[in-house]
Amino acid sequence: MQQVVDFILEIDKLKAVTxxxxxxxxxxxxxxxxxxxxxxxxxxxxxxxxxxxIDLSRVVGMLLVHDLGExxxxxxxxxxxxxxxxxxxxxxxxxxRIFGLLPEEQGAAFLALWQEFDxxxxxxxxxxNAVDRAMPVLLNLSNQGQSWRENGVSYERVVRRVSGxxxxxxxxxxxxxxxxLEEARQQGWFGA
Amino acid sequence: MQQVVDFILEIDKLKAVTxxxxxxxxxxxxxxxxxxxxxxxxxxxxxxxxxxxIDLSRVVGMLLVHDLGExxxxxxxxxxxxxxxxxxxxxxxxxxRIFGLLPEEQGAAFLALWQEFDxxxxxxxxxxNAVDRAMPVLLNLSNQGQSWRENGVSYERVVRRVSGxxxxxxxxxxxxxxxxLEEARQQGWFGA
Numbered sequence: 001m002q003q004v005v006d007f008i009l010e011i012d013k014l015k016a017v018t019x020x021x022x023x024x025x026x027x028x029x030x031x032x033x034x035x036x037x038x039x040x041x042x043x044x045x046x047x048x049x050x051x052x053x054i055d056l057s058r059v060v061g062m063l064l065v066h067d068l069g070e071x072x073x074x075x076x077x078x079x080x081x082x083x084x085x086x087x088x089x090x091x092x093x094x095x096x097r098i099f100g101l102l103p104e105e106q107g108a109a110f111l112a113l114w115q116e117f118d119x120x121x122x123x124x125x126x127x128x129n130a131v132d133r134a135m136p137v138l139l140n141l142s143n144q145g146q147s148w149r150e151n152g153v154s155y156e157r158v159v160r161r162v163s164g165x166x167x168x169x170x171x172x173x174x175x176x177x178x179x180x181l182e183e184a185r186q187q188g189w190f191g192a
Numbered sequence: 193m194q195q196v197v198d199f200i201l202e203i204d205k206l207k208a209v210t211x212x213x214x215x216x217x218x219x220x221x222x223x224x225x226x227x228x229x230x231x232x233x234x235x236x237x238x239x240x241x242x243x244x245x246i247d248l249s250r251v252v253g254m255l256l257v258h259d260l261g262e263x264x265x266x267x268x269x270x271x272x273x274x275x276x277x278x279x280x281x282x283x284x285x286x287x288x289r290i291f292g293l294l295p296e297e298q299g300a301a302f303l304a305l306w307q308e309f310d311x312x313x314x315x316x317x318x319x320x321n322a323v324d325r326a327m328p329v330l331l332n333l334s335n336q337g338q339s340w341r342e343n344g345v346s347y348e349r350v351v352r353r354v355s356g357x358x359x360x361x362x363x364x365x366x367x368x369x370x371x372x373l374e375e376a377r378q379q380g381w382f383g384a
Contacts, residue, residue, distance in 0.1 A: 001368040004237045008327075009334050011233060015215045015226045023207045034207045037229035041203060041256055045196045045298055057249035064233055064252075106237055135200075142201050176193040 007101040010071070017070045020147040021139050032067040032075055035135065039063045043131045049172040051130075052123035062117040062128045065110050069094040088118070120165070130169025133162045134177060141180050145189025152191035155181065199293040202263070209262045212339040213331050224259040224267055227327065231255045235323045241364040243322075244315035254309040254320045257302050261286040280310070312357070322361025325354045326369060333372050337381025344383035347373065 014036070018029040040063045047056050067075075069091025076087060095114050099107040116125045137158065140148055148158065159181060166174040184190065206228070210221040232255045239248050259267075261283025268279060287306050291299040308317045329350070332340055340350065351373060358366040376382065 001241070001364060004234070005330060005368070007237060008230065008234050008330060009216070012215050012230065012331070013217070015222070015230075016218055023204050024201070025205070026208055030207070031226065033226035033229045034223065037225045037232075037256065038200065038204065038207075040229075040232070040252075042196070042200050044253065044256075044302075045199060045294060048298075049193070057252070060232075060249070060252055060256075061236065064229065064236075102237060106240075110236075138197060138200060139204070172193060176197070 003101060003103050004106075007098070010098055010101055011068055013071045014068060017067070017075050019075045019136075020151060021136050022143065022146055024139065024143045030139075032070050036064055036067055039131050039135050042135055043128060046131065046170060046173060047127075049170050050123065050127040051169055051171050052126075054124045054127050058113065058116070058124045059128045059131075061110075061113045062125065063132065065095075065114050066117045066128070066132065068098055068114070071098065092118075123169075126165070126169035128169070130166045130173060133165045134170070134173055137162060137177055137181070140189070141177075141184055144187070145184055145191075148190045150191075154192065155185040155190045158190070195293060195295050196298075199290070202290055202293055203260060205263045206260060209259070209267050211267045211328075212343060213328050214335065214338055216331065216335045222331075224262050228256055228259055231323050231327050234327060235320060238323065238362060238365060239319075241362050242315065242319040243361055243363050244318075246316050246319050250305065250308070250316045251320045251323075253302075253305045254317065255324065257287070257306050258309045258320070258324065260290055260306070263290060284310075315361075318357070318361035320361070322358045322365060325357045326362070326365055329354060329369055329373070332381070333369075333376055336379070337376055340382045342383075346384065347377040347382045350382070 014033040015031050017032040019032060019035060021030045022028065023030050040060045043059050043063055044056065047054065072094035073087060073090045095111060099110045101107070102110070116122055117128055120126055120129050136147065140146060147153070163174060166177065206225040207223050209224040211224060211227060213222045214220065215222050232252045235251050235255055236248065239246065264286035265279060265282045287303060291302045293299070294302070308314055309320055312318055312321050328339065332338060339345070355366060358369065
């Protein structure tokens with residue numbers, strides 16, 4: 001029991017990892033804990049649109065743990081170019097440490113979920129990655145492109161960065177977003 | 193697709209509902225979205241200790257949606273006495289509105305999870321309620337009783353409020369907490 005308690009208090013630190021998006025209507029930045037909650041519910045809500053049959057409980061598990069490595073590394077804007085291999089290695093070291101706090105069987109199960117998400121090979125991982133990519137786009141679309149404008153991210157970079165994964169994991173979601181992103185471009189909601 | 197988007201943006205408001213606990217090390221109060229994320233992971237980590245065999249995916253689903261009614265009502269300290277019937281009715285109206293944004297089948301599934309949690313009759317709901325009750329206790333135990341002291345909550349009120357549900361849903365967790373709560377009493381971490 002103490003191992004589980006040590007783990008749950010360690011992951012409390014994800015509440016302090018801030019992202020680049022402000023939740024619409026709030027002055028502060030979103031943190032990775034509440035982001036993880038929201039995409040778990042987005043995945044459940046979109047499950048019938050997944051690109052292939054999925055085990056939804058594994059998708060939800062992946063989304064709940066996928067950002068825990070940021071406890072040691074911090075969040076990186078999805079549009080940063082380069083440095084991703086080093087970053088992934090650092091996140092992997094972090095989650096190995098954090099899941100290592102748990103009894104071995106449970107820690108191994110979480111690590112397997114984290115790796116499955118990272119490798120993007122199973123239908124579940126592809127769907128989970130699509131949902132993770134789509135959520136900040138949806139928030140930006142409801143926030144007049146706040147983080148795109150603040151960080152100088154162009155329409156072309158957004159499409160290049162998110163379209164492949166969203167199409168692969170949840171084609172109907174991409175069909176929806178493609179239209180909305182074009183509208184946002186016409187509204188001037190992107191950076192230069 | 194637009195219905196799912198309307199839902200996911202509506203529930204974004206849970207990030208603005210603050211609780212009485214400060215995440216250890218942070219100056220701000222916890223919000224109900226990140227709380228929901230954390231207890232979903234606590235439930236997965238504790239599943240082998242549940243008081244009865246459970247369908248874990250239903251537990252996780254319940255925990256992810258159980259606080260959504262607070263979008264209209266705000267959070268209420270667990271130790272407030274009285275007014276719970278009115279409050280529950282208001283939360284029920286809120287989740288009926290919010291889940292009503294979704295396609296009918298998905299909205300009904302979420303509402304069923306919310307009601308199952310609220311009724312505390314199934315093994316899954318009892319385990320989920322135990323986890324929900326235990327998390328603020330664990331945070332207070334790592335935070336020198338911050339919300340107990342700030343809100344004048346005594347040792348006796350904590351035990352009276354949480355022991356029955358935690359024992360019923362996760363007996364081993366109560367065995368652990370009973371010892372830690374007694375230690376906290378001796379440290380003076382409670383209100384008068």
